[in-house]
Amino acid sequence: MFQLNPFHLLHASLLHFLMLQGALIFGYLIGQQLYKRRQLTLLQQLQQLQRRIDQLRKSRLPIIDPDNLPGSDRLTEILGITDPVERILLMTGIRTFAHLSRQTPGTIQRILTNNGPLMHPYDPATWPDQARLANDGQWGELRAWQGRMRRGLAETDRTQTTLSS
Structure with missing residues (x-):
């Protein structure tokens, strides 16, 4: 077997x-x-x-050169707006200080969120007020306010000086 x-x-x-x-x-x-x-x-x-x-x-996002765009302001004069943010704003039709000053911070934040991944979140809370000063030609006051913001002074400091004047 x-x-x-x-x-x-x-x-x-x-x-x-x-x-x-x-x-x-x-x-x-x-x-x-x-x-x-x-x-x-x-x-x-x-x-x-x-x-x-x-x-x-x-x-x-197509490449937009803000310097060669007719009828637009250089939005990077506003503290907090960088070149990528400026391109997003230009693409959505916000090209002047006057138009930016008419926007609410919530609207600007929504535009930034919907139109691109950014490296860090931006806080557009003061951008309309800064744009209003730039549009009115009050560059001295704008630069002084931006200097206070860079030093970390509260935003309420600017609103109190505006209300008192």
Whole structure:
């Protein structure tokens, strides 16, 4: 009768060892091929995503040069407005100090939130008041107020001086 256990053979342990080694090598080769295929698939997906990101970046905000835009003020004169923020405001139609002064801080914040990921949140609470001063040509008072804000004085300091004058 045929015995399933080959341990009665003289070199059975060696045969088992060789079969195990063969299975390990075969498994390693299969795993290596699967890994290479998965790596290639992930690389292709990464390239597709990178192309999509590039397309979105190109279509999101066109480059606007505020200096060459007719009928617009340089909004970066307002403390807190940087070049990227100015581009967003220009894209949404806010081009002058007068138009910015008519906006509420909540509206400005909503415009910034809806039109681009910014590195840090901006606080447009004083931007309409600063724009009003710039539009009225009161540059001295605007610069003095901005200096107080840079030193960390409270915003109420400016409103109290405005109310008293």
